[in-house]
Amino acid sequence: MLFNSFAFIFGFLPLTFAVTYLLGRWKQAAAKVALTLMSLGFYAWWRPIHLPLLLGSIVFNYYVGAAIQRAVAAGRGARVNLILAFGLAVDLSALGWFKYANFVADNANAVLHTNFALAHIALPLAISFFTFQKIAYLVDSARGDTLPMRPLDFALFASFFPQLIAGPITHYKEIVPQIDGPLFGKLIWRNVMVGLVIFAIGLFKKTVIADTLSGYANPLFTDVAHGKALDVTFSWLAAITFTLQVYFDFSGYSDMAIGLGRMFGVKLPLNFHSPLRARSMTDYWRRWHMTLQRFIVAYIYQPLSLPLSRLAAEHDLRGWPSFAVEIAIPIFITFVLVGLWHGAGWTFIIFGAMHGVYLCVNEAWVLRHKNRHRKRRRQGLPPLIEKRFEKALYHLITLLAIGYGNVMFRAASVRDAVSVWRGSIGLNGAYDPNMSLQQGVELAVVILLGVAIVAFMPNTQQIMRRFVPAYNAAEWVDVAPAMLSWTWAPNWAGLLFAGVTLFLGVMFIQRGQAIFLYFNF
């Protein structure tokens, strides 16, 4: 079920709200049972055949997690590692089978000239998200960061519908204390009001902005897939409109998830913090899909980086060789895996590799700057201060890098992405005379509006800062302040804003319920 559907907004949500809070008045456990069952129903609505997979994952990880916790409590480190390895192997095998088996078979056949046939395996909805959540849970358990809990609490933690389909990817410590707290299941209208406003903002981002942009981006990429070579104008339009679309789509979804979580008394972690205002790729990845980023840092990058750092130290590597081993290699491998996580296809792998290279270049640049600063300090010179022009240039370079990467992410094939890249540097012609003035004006308005919102407007958590809208909002609300500052308050202006935003968000569903881009992962 999509958050941006009438079935969800006028059916599932009010029903779940009523059932949860009515039962919550009687018993907290009853509210949890209701919310868990409704969440499972929410998942099954899409493709009921995959519900057993989710249920199996919940049951399996609950028992493996409990076994790890017992081993941790008994101080049996080897046993902890063994059970953890078993749990991760099963989770990753399931993910690998459902998501990558066809891709591996196709590529093996292409390389080995074989005809190994594998029946088409349908990708279960949200498998990447719920598998990552379980992996995080098992690793957290092995690190002693979780406590034993009742099956019901785990089932709710693992299936809580606002975050089930496309994140945020949550950790035990963020969610379980909240659903185990005395207030869970009690109707607190402040939470409902705040959640509703956040949901409205997210819905507006999705249906009004992202879906409008998709109306421009999709035909352009479809044209490319049909062999059309886009000229320089349309190539850039494809890159810009898709970059804005994916941002508003996924950040809109994340807002809706956070808003819905809040309506049910759970503060979810942030997933976006104005990433297109970033001035470096490192900064961008700190603020784009934040819960995935922290997952890959904690569970992929660090485990790769630590032994490589030891290796560099053992071989007494210094300077750039040390940089290559300690930083560049783990970053590159991590981001190739991030690309692969997004989908089983070469476009995603290249997308990941591109971001790996971007980040390596970024880190190298930072290292070079640090060296220069050190040198100047030694020479007794004042530190270099970034000029406004330099800042703007960094921002522009970051946006260009993101745009080029997103073309690869969106294109149906590597060939299509290369065609758009070629177009963007004028190799397919400078101007398409078929573009009408009206099209030009419409596109300019849409892009300018999107860019203005990204550049000047506060993001959702900054708008809602008075109400601590998310689990980790306090860490972020003062980061990258917007040029125009506005904080939502429950006065007439605020209520009017929320009501009209909600109205427009719901009304624009009528244009057609476009799937969230991240539902594909």
Added chain:
Amino acid sequence: MLQLNARRKTLLILGIAFLAAVAAALLPDDPYQRWQLLDGTIQKNARWIYERTNFDPTPIDVAVLGPSRSAADVDSRKLEAALTELGTPAHVVNFSLPEAGRDINYAAARELFKTKSPKVLVLGVTEKPSRFGHPAFKYVAPSWLVADPGYFINLNYLSNLIYLPYRQMELFLADLWPPLMGLTKTFDPATYRGSNIDTTGAQFFPNSSGSVPASHAELMRGVHKLEKGMRPPILPASLRDVEFGDERHYIREIAELARARGTRLVFLNLPFYSDSDTIQEEPFYQEFGDVIDAAFLASHPEWYADYGHLTAHGAGILTAWLAPTISKELGKAK
């Protein structure tokens, strides 16, 4: 600052959203632009229906209204020629639109009777009417008709109603700046499709010529699918007006429009291939006009392009069979 509690504020937000929806639904529109909303869909003839009734001074003597079967099966141009041959020359139009639901026929009938005085109105019917209204009704019907369809238990009511604010906002903007929405306010005779357009054969089946009969296996596949989806009446006969509200209410409304203009009403049943069912609503239809049953078609697989729609050749046969009846009705008309 308002001193309200969060519960009241939440309800206020919902209330404001609701009021905004009501205000948007009340925005004025240009009906010509409304009938263009289905351009580029299988209901694309909607624009032509409006243009034919509102901008083309050619009279309409015989009009056909109904679902996809009457669009594919009745060749209005051949009917016009046949009526001339029979000595009752008449201007014929086929305003049928694909998919079932009588409400959209009523919306088209309102346009028809606003400007024309047809002598005969042929309403295409099938073995069982739909319990639902037409899915495209919400695009072309005036706001008041969407808001108040005039009968109890309209199964499409909520989905139609919720579309209204968005549609009116779109039409309002289109009225202010037509190119923005790609909806014109000015009738262009150069692009007008003419007084009588063909709705059969290749026109009905855009992905094929519409002239090749389907294989028996294909026909039976379609028939089985159709029969599987058919449900006999659930409620007792006394509650047919509730269960089949869309069909019965709008047939009455169309009959009322026809009566006011002195138009004769004829019901034409078009069977699917191998159909041997009785016409469920026949007694009801007979209250308003004669029912002509083209049951002879059902045993001729060679005339069907799919389970329920005739090839261009089949449409020619049906039209030739229909012409004498319509000619007689024209003779009876004042």
